[in-house]
Amino acid sequence: MKLIDRLERKFGRYAITNSTIYLIAAQTLFLVLIMMGKLDRSQIYFTADKLFQGEWWRLATFLFDPPIQNPLFAFFAWYLFYLMGSALEELWGAFRYNLFLLLGYCLMVAASFVTPAYPVSNAFIGGSVFLAFAFLFPDFQLLLFFVLPVRVKWLALITWLGYGYLCLVGGWSTRMMVLASVGNFLIFFARDIKLTFKHGKRQMVKRATATVVRNDQPFHCCTVCGITDKSHPKMDFRYCPECEGQYCYCTEHIFNHKHVKK
Template structure:
């Protein structure tokens, strides 16, 4: 079952949905996949060049305005089998988000990611903007709402998406550390819609996590009881371990160290 929490963004989207819900695009994930599949087939037939679809600010200013949209339809790779699996998963997760949020909210989520990618890609190396990181933001959103959904990794190993999402964040962090600025900007752009939609939820979870840890610590402390008053400096025995044990302070040791009866005469003075 999907996780739900009332946030400011949730309330804003609810109000906007009542007025502008008709702007939601149904089956948006399928439309993007169909566009990429078409571009792949046409490029394989050498009817088009994928370079003509890339986002290039200079070319756009020269009149090739279609590049503002067509970069979304550049296929995510060259291996058709892996692309087909990626397209299937993108449609599966996108449709799940669309069903959970509604057409309008899912459209807004992708629109924010698109605008961020477009804005960042406008100022970096031509061709650096792609839909790959946008698809990544869909996966991360899916992992928040359906964390226990299982995927057959390599078609044989069942893995929950929350674990794959953790690996994705590690990978994004690695890219931010070692990659050139174009890639860094694309990573940042792809996460803006995610944090816009889930930022408050993340903060809420962190607060609840701290409260839970504090509560559990108090429970453990109440079960354990107060700290021991006497403790042997050699074996660590306390009066709570043996209520009949006597403890003595060694006058020849510095710091007023205490010892149990066994180690009072069997320790090295320090």
Template structure:
């Protein structure tokens, strides 16, 4: 079931973490992300150099620009006012849905695991710039996984179920991973860490269950196509000639099958 996407042992661990750390949750995290991105969106429109001060560059962090460890989370995806407003609406929609599904603590955990993973991966190649792009993408994948039949209207006209957009996004990430250098691959892997932790076990179970169902279906098809009666003379069967009648007569060993056209006189 979609609502039990985390396997039992990790689920128990999460409950224990929530009891110990739940009081440290950041309330209204979605609104903070929206507010931060809106603030920096306006700031970048006023001063394009601000973007360069927001991206996560570990070498710059080590030189004292520690704010980059946080503000990279507020980098807007676009500088188009219309598309930015649309992106914030989607973020609001996804964030509220995920928080309602998981609860405040697990929603916080999902985002901060991705954030810390992204920061950790960035320090492996400290000269490269890192943004929140893949982390926000992991948020979309979580929404698509939990609410596969939710519909978005592309260009405000064409209804498309989010599961198909999720599949396209996953394919994009795979091709991006293959075509990226080490820093890009690390960024993708780190940002997807939260998705793997929350949904990996469920996906593995579904794949295993799917293989089992396919094997059972193949076996059923094989059994359905296997004839029950085969004439010992002409080799016609109840499958090849469903209207044909068969009879069994005593033989030297087992009874011998004959169709009605070849019954011994």
């Protein structure tokens, strides 16, 4: 995105590296304080009502609210957050990852002003990190219940269905939080999603109008290395929104190629 590129050139030097680790460290500290009885969770969650009462510290402390009070399950939640957050930072760079988190934070806080009494949960911000990771690495496998290997794209699909269910059965406060939680994802990946659907529609038209289609004819071919969906059926292919034209790349080169400019 050109806007993000301009922002990175101007403010990139202020980016915070390893921000995922800092968030996990702060949440770990808060969990220890809660377990020791030194801190009450009611003191750290954020609602706009509390902010209007002068409790401004909640703007920061809700980010450090541990995902769950059980240390074992909290550890696995932090492990997944570290795995996915670090992967996004390595792929995008610290500035873009910081911007993704900051955008999610701002949208969640803004949504809270629409529903002042509804508490903001940092779980939604972690959810947006998961959705971004699943979009970029759809074939990455997780061991469900430590036994069953599942690709993250299917878990992401379940997450999207869950968000849709919350929008259908929940109140306006829940709907606002769900929309805010996926807002940063939609802003970052809008062009990619549009190109994916656009290319898919073109392929459907071609398949419907073609009179003869060879079974070995590939539909996707990486512009850099030349591999196809036939030679590598498990490989994902995407179309670069920065290149001028329909240029296809495999997952190894979608973020590692020279953009084609006419």
